[in-house]
Amino acid sequence: MFACVIADIIERRKKITRLWNNMKVNELPVMQIYPQISRPTFQAFHAPLDNTLSLSCLFARFTEADTLVMGDVTYGACCVDDFTARALGADFMVHYGHSCLIPIDSTEGIKMLYVFVDIQIDTAHFLDTLRFNFPPGHSLALVSTIQFVAALQAASAELKPDYEVLVPQCRPLSPGEILGCTSPRLEKQVNAIIYLGDGRFHLESIMIANPDIPAYRYDPYSKVFSQEYYDHETMRATRLQAIERARSAQRWGLILGTLGRQGNPKILEHLESRLESLGRSFTRVLLSEIFPGKLELLADVDAWVQIACPRLSIDWGTAFSKPLLSPYEAAVALQQVEWQEVYPMDFYSNQSLGAWTPNHPDNQPKRPSRKPMQKAGSDAGQQVRSCGCEQSDSYGCQPE
Template identity: 75%
Template sequence: MPEGLLMFACTIADIIERFTGAEAMVMGDVTYGACCVDDYTARALGADFLVHYGHSCLIPIDATQGMKMLYVFVDIKIDTSHFLETVRFNFRPGARLALVSTIQFVSALQAASQELRPDYEVCVPQCKPLSPGEILGCTSPQLAQDTDAIVYLGDGRFHLESIMIANPGIPAYRYDPYSKVLSREHYAHERMQRARQEAISTAARARTWGLILGTLGRQGSTHVLQHLEARLQALGLPFVRVLLSEIFPSKLQLFPDVDAWVQVACPRLSMDWGEAFSKPLLTPYEAAVALKEIEWQQTYPMDFYANQSLGAWTPNHASHQPQRGPRRPAQKQEAGPPGVKEPCRDCRCPDTSPSPAPRPEAPGAAGRPQPTEQQPGPKCTGTNSPDAGTGEKGLVASPVE
């Protein structure tokens, strides 16, 4: 669980032991995000069941190593009415707004989007496998170019910078639910791109490469590592593999024979702190550029965990997905009694229509739910992209404190 929740860890462990009779262990290692699911360590400890608190389901529950998995979201309640008033005060009616957040505020974001739709063209973009409106520091959607503004609900800039990098031409605003302040945010796009291109240019001349596989939870991807290895072997370039839980400049200085590094852990580590390392520290995407696998993209891609990503240097690229067999043909369903509506095929929707006059029930129809018509929401473009950096912010008028 995130460090902010560790204060509740002993209480949760006591509750689990009291009501289940199972032995509970608290894994107190650092957890930066949804990529830090540590099922490998849990298996080594002999655990049968792993509960991960506070993050979204980035690692599929059927992909964990020999154990069952449960994600427990943390839903933080905010003053939604103040957020709505602030948006209405600062944006003209009819503006095209993209609303995004982190997983702990997504439910508040969804509720707010419904309230804003009568007055604005609201888009809650989705970058699968993330939830609608959710963004990560390394994974964000590319929005339609006619979007007027990005409104981020959350504290801090790390996740917001991701969608700013993926959409450099769209103004971004951050509403802090704790301070209740809306601020215009900026990102140094040119500086970041210039620094990353210099690192790529230096790495392209490297004779010996180092490949770092992150071992902090599931940050490292063996599929991506194997893809990079195959590319280096095809070019006849020697390389060394290094496994690290956390990556520091002083640690890499212990390998003086390595001319360039590629870290398969967190892309933002290279983007935000790459200049602190004496040798180039590339992301897998940047390595693909340096190794002539792809051209440099004008808009830096923030698609590290996206299902529809730019190439095989990302963990969820189609080339890394297991081959699925042909789908079974849909079975023909028998029609219900006359006058009785059939429920939706993919869900069980409650019937919200007025109840008809009482009449004798058809056999087998008692308690059968009825479908509800839903109005389609506004369409929005969702593709994927990642990044990091520094920025400036200026306060924007807020109607209430």
């Protein structure tokens, strides 16, 4: 047992040495720009967490910085936890693996750096698979998560001579990028949605937003290509049933998610204002994660609205004894908007359906407009379609 521990320590020291040989910490842009950093904090999703620990060791060994690695669960870019980092005394935060969904100029009293993870795949096999399954001339919409977007762009350029390739964009997300709660609406002439990635969570988002377009998934790890299906009728029926049950509720519970930046105070204020105008009472509850047992402790609440992740209501709403609505569903129940036959997946879209989403113009501070930056030679021949929202420089990554 002791020998195993020693071997593990030796292997970790070798890994740190290899990392140091490839990357001098004192030469990192972050150390050049912010040489006064005294306590950087690292946050990552599960896959690169081990590398984050190694990088933390590098900072500790070769600089005078006191490093922290955050161990709380990180589901996505909405979980950027600058509040906790600041409470721990950090003066700089590095978030690995996700796109800059939370603007770097919106973090609370702490400098922020996003480090993207670019996962290399067997692009040739991906292309051969698509060519084998779809005849030339088909209209294909290519989407993925941020980790595979670079591979997606390269594949789209290769496919363009033979197919009508769309790389749809729902700003502030990058072209081709989708989230589990945010996906673009596509034109009906698109023959197929091609999702590059593992799992179904993000894919289901664009399937919900485009129920009439066939969807396929290419898993870059197993190299399995499959057609995917979603039970739209059951989902819509269960969500409508929850909304109808909530319409008559007199006592409401408003949950502000505290897992990173999932919760949005502006949405909370919007819902509170609507409930007050209708004469309904409400209770504010702050929760990092939402479980049925927690909500059952407040038995006098007739209906809940969770301002955290819309998919929690869609995927797990039936597990709760009382209606658990997303902000959009609450707007329907409170008669602010009509029920949409195509369920909107626009939670982080710049042009969402209403003020119950974070990036709706009503919830954004007024900022001076800036001319969009244009890269030289950016016209690479691929066609990029937007979900209809106009880009605002106040969202997403900020240009230098």
